[in-house]
Amino acid sequence: xxxxSARIHELRALENLSTGRTVIHRLHPxxxxxxxxxxxxxxxxxxxxxxxxxxxxxxxxxxxxALAELPYKLFLSRVLIALPFCLFAGLSNVIFDRxxxxxxxxxxxxxxxxxxxxxxxxxxxxxxxxLLLVATTPFPELTVQLRRFHVPMVFVMVFxxxxxxxxxxxxxxxxxxxxxxxxxxxxxxxxxxHMGSFLGQLLLRGFDRAERVHRAMRCRGxxxxxxxxxxxxxxxxxxxxxxxxxxxxxxxxFLS
Amino acid sequence: xxxxxxxxxxALGLAMNALSVAAIGASVAKVEKDELSEKKxxxxxxxxxxxxxxxxxxxxIPATGSSGHIxxxxxxxxxxxxxxxxxxxxxxxxxxxxxxxxxxxxxxxxNIFNMGLIPCLVIYPLIFKPLLKNGIGYKRLSxxxxxxxxIGLELGAFCVVLQTLAxxxxxxxxxxxxxxxxxxxxxxxxxxxxxxxxxxxxxxxxSPDIIDSSQSRQCLNVSAKKVLVTLALLTVTAGxxxxxxxxxxxxxxxxxIGKTTQKVFGTEAALDPGLSPxxxxxxxxxxxxxxxxxxxxxxxxxxxxxxxxTPASGLIxxxxxxxxxxxxxxxxxxxxxxxxAGAHV
Numbered sequence: 001x002x003x004x005s006a007r008i009h010e011l012r013a014l015e016n017l018s019t020g021r022t023v024i025h026r027l028h029p030x031x032x033x034x035x036x037x038x039x040x041x042x043x044x045x046x047x048x049x050x051x052x053x054x055x056x057x058x059x060x061x062x063x064x065x066a067l068a069e070l071p072y073k074l075f076l077s078r079v080l081i082a083l084p085f086c087l088f089a090g091l092s093n094v095i096f097d098r099x100x101x102x103x104x105x106x107x108x109x110x111x112x113x114x115x116x117x118x119x120x121x122x123x124x125x126x127x128x129x130x131l132l133l134v135a136t137t138p139f140p141e142l143t144v145q146l147r148r149f150h151v152p153m154v155f156v157m158v159f160x161x162x163x164x165x166x167x168x169x170x171x172x173x174x175x176x177x178x179x180x181x182x183x184x185x186x187x188x189x190x191x192x193x194h195m196g197s198f199l200g201q202l203l204l205r206g207f208d209r210a211e212r213v214h215r216a217m218r219c220r221g222x223x224x225x226x227x228x229x230x231x232x233x234x235x236x237x238x239x240x241x242x243x244x245x246x247x248x249x250x251x252x253x254f255l256s
Numbered sequence: 257x258x259x260x261x262x263x264x265x266x267a268l269g270l271a272m273n274a275l276s277v278a279a280i281g282a283s284v285a286k287v288e289k290d291e292l293s294e295k296k297x298x299x300x301x302x303x304x305x306x307x308x309x310x311x312x313x314x315x316x317i318p319a320t321g322s323s324g325h326i327x328x329x330x331x332x333x334x335x336x337x338x339x340x341x342x343x344x345x346x347x348x349x350x351x352x353x354x355x356x357x358x359x360x361x362x363x364x365x366x367n368i369f370n371m372g373l374i375p376c377l378v379i380y381p382l383i384f385k386p387l388l389k390n391g392i393g394y395k396r397l398s399x400x401x402x403x404x405x406x407i408g409l410e411l412g413a414f415c416v417v418l419q420t421l422a423x424x425x426x427x428x429x430x431x432x433x434x435x436x437x438x439x440x441x442x443x444x445x446x447x448x449x450x451x452x453x454x455x456x457x458x459x460x461x462x463s464p465d466i467i468d469s470s471q472s473r474q475c476l477n478v479s480a481k482k483v484l485v486t487l488a489l490l491t492v493t494a495g496x497x498x499x500x501x502x503x504x505x506x507x508x509x510x511x512x513i514g515k516t517t518q519k520v521f522g523t524e525a526a527l528d529p530g531l532s533p534x535x536x537x538x539x540x541x542x543x544x545x546x547x548x549x550x551x552x553x554x555x556x557x558x559x560x561x562x563x564x565x566t567p568a569s570g571l572i573x574x575x576x577x578x579x580x581x582x583x584x585x586x587x588x589x590x591x592x593x594x595x596x597a598g599a600h601v
Contacts, residue, residue: 004312007356014355040362045266048425055578062585069592078357086262089426096427112427119262119425126261127357134354152284154297155343161301162308162347169302169309192447196454199310199326203335203459207466210302214295 004174011167013074017135024068024136028238029145035245036133042253043125048093049101049111051118054125056252060245061128068136075135079127086123090116139163161213169206176202257327257409257416257441258352258367261360265423272365272419279373280346283339296340304344307332308351329375330384330404331452334397335459337470342376370415375408383407392467394457401456402449409445413437 018025024032039060046054065072097112134142139160146156176198180190190198261269287296307328328348332341346368352358359367387400417433420426426433460467 007312011355037361040261040360041266041270044261044264044269044362056581058578058581059584062581063588066585066588066592069589081357082260082262082360085258086260089263089420089428092426092428092433096429115425115427122262123260126360126362130354130361131357152281152288154284154287155280155347157297158300158304158343159347159350161298162304162344163351165302165305166308166351169305170312173309173312192450193454195451196458199451199455200458200462202310203306203455204462206302206306207299207463210299213302214298217298 004170004177008167008170008174010074010078011170014131014135015139017070017074018138020069020136022068022136024064027136027241028232028234029137029141030148030234031238031242032133032137033142033145035242036129038246039129039249040126042249043122043129045253046118046122048115048118051114051121053252054118054121057125057249058121060249061125061132064132064136068132070132070135075128075131078131079124082123082127083120086119090119093119165209165213168209169202172205173202257371257412258359259363259370259416259419261362263420263423263425264360264363264366265425266362268419268423269362269365272369273362274365276346276365276368276373279368279377280343283342283377286339287343296336300336300340300344301347303332303336303341304348307344308348326448326451326455327371327375327405327409329371330380330401330408331455333376333380333470334384334401334452334456335466335470338376338380341380342372345372345376366415366419370412370419374411374415375404379404379408379411392460392464394460397456397460397467398453401453402446405449405452406442406445409441409448410438413441 039057043054043057064070065075093115094110094112097115098110100108101111101114102109137145143156143160146159147153177190180194180198181187290296307326310326310328310331329341329345332344335341336344349359349367349372350364353360353364353367384400384404387403388396390396414434414437417430417437421428421430421433428436456467
């Protein structure tokens with residue numbers, strides 16, 4: 001449960017990073033969203049032994065991180081979150097796919113190991129593409145872009161509200177857990193028999209808060225018929241950046 | 257239970273994304289029809305954030321020494337109704353994917369299907385609500401919660417197995433994978449079901465109108481039979497047709513691009529799965545590639561007998577590319593730092 005404060009910190013750290021003023025931050029959100037998605041689809045489309053063909057894609061995270069002046073430590077800790085399930089699937093390949101793929105000196109490398117390396121590299125590239133997107137695009141710009149993609153207003157509003165209230169409610173949970181721990185001696189987690197009142201109280205307080213939030217929003221003129229801000233036009237630099245990401249990704253996929 | 261991009265084929269990932277987008281679209285249309293939709297949106301947003309916060313609260317699973325946390329699909333459906341709960345869970349999953357690296361953009365469709373659509377739009381209307389049809393009481397609420405959560409979680413885990421195997425990334429046999437996934441999710445499901453039951457009973461005791469009003473709402477404007485038939489068809493499509501496509505033709509994207517280029521350029525060369533450079537644009541691109549290649553014998557997987565290509569030279573090449581990419585990043589950082597230092601002076 002100590003990771004609640006870590007999660008609050010992580011959420012704020014990424015949001016703070018997204019307000020930077022580097023060349024990547026200034027790009028149109030459309031460019032960043034499309035290039036991240038294209039990269040993920042291309043990376044996922046490689047075969048299970050295509051480790052070598054995937055390596056050139058590492059230019060994307062390395063160059064983007066440097067240009068956007070982002071810290072590696074924060075990103076690597078996020079990559080580790082995605083690791084367990086991929087490692088589980090990859091290790092099963094090591095066990096079941098034992099034929100020798102290649103030898104380097106006296107060391108034989110099996111197809112299973114090669115596929116494990118491929119899965120881990122794919123995981124790293126995909127996670128980094130998504131993280132780079134949110135670390136260089138402020139959240140309001142992201143939601144405006146979703147509206148431009150004709151995502152329904154209702155869903156964009158739910159998405160925005162959820163994001164805004166995660167921080168608030170995590171702090172509330174953190175305070176409740178601290179209070180519980182102070183009253184229960186050396187316990188590190190909550191007893192099953194206390195979960196009903198613990199989470200139930202959180203729920204009821206959350207619903208009360210939602211009512212107050214809704215009234216406050218209405219007072220400030222909130223309506224579902226709210227018109228999104230006028231979109232910024234794509235500049236030449238945006239088109240150039242999109243080409244610079246998508247074209248090499250396409251060539252590496254089909255001509256290598 | 258979050259699926260990752262690395263374990264998914266693009267064909268299946270995109271198909272599941274399309275399916276989830278369609279489900280979100282239908283749910284939004286349903287919520288918009290409701291007169292109270294404007295009032296519901298803040299509640300749905302806060303409820304989504306609450307589920308996220310609740311997932312941070314670990315509870316001790318008795319006699320196991322381990323701990324678990326709540327998933328929240330059935331709990332939210334019990335409080336808000338199936339459709340609003342589905343939208344809230346979808347929003348939470350998108351945030352988890354983007355900001356916390358839980359799941360991935362390509363796998364988002366699978367995760368929304370497994371953890372949102374199954375509990376909120378299938379289990380809730382077909383199991384949870386019918387169990388409470390004859391009135392709400394603590395016993396009925398508890399029974400409905402435990403049964404719904406366990407079945408929902410097991411069905412979700414089963415779909416994870418199907419989706420992973422259909423993508424052809426892992427060598428794990430179907431039966432072994434299933435034997436690993438289902439029992440562990442049964443234990444987790446029982447614990448989560450119990451917690452969902454006690455939370456719903458607590459809310460029912462303190463504020464019964466919340467549960468009563470969610471039960472009085474219609475979940476979807478279609479019959480249960482239609483839902484079942486549609487889901488059966490979708491499962492067959494995703495699990496059968498797409499898995500065949502994924503396993504026999506892993507380069508489906510290449511195939512699609514080949515077809516597209518054939519249409520555009522009208523050459524036979526475009527039909528070659530490897531886009532073999534024979535004439536025109538491909539010849540020029542290939543000759544450019546030959547000129548710029550720094551390891552001319554750096555061959556990749558083109559021979560089916562040796563899917564790893566020419567391995568040792570390939571790995572050495574990969575190591576050089578890795579170092580080169582890292583050095584490029586470092587160089588850019590250094591240049592930017594020195595420029596900044598110069599600006600300060």
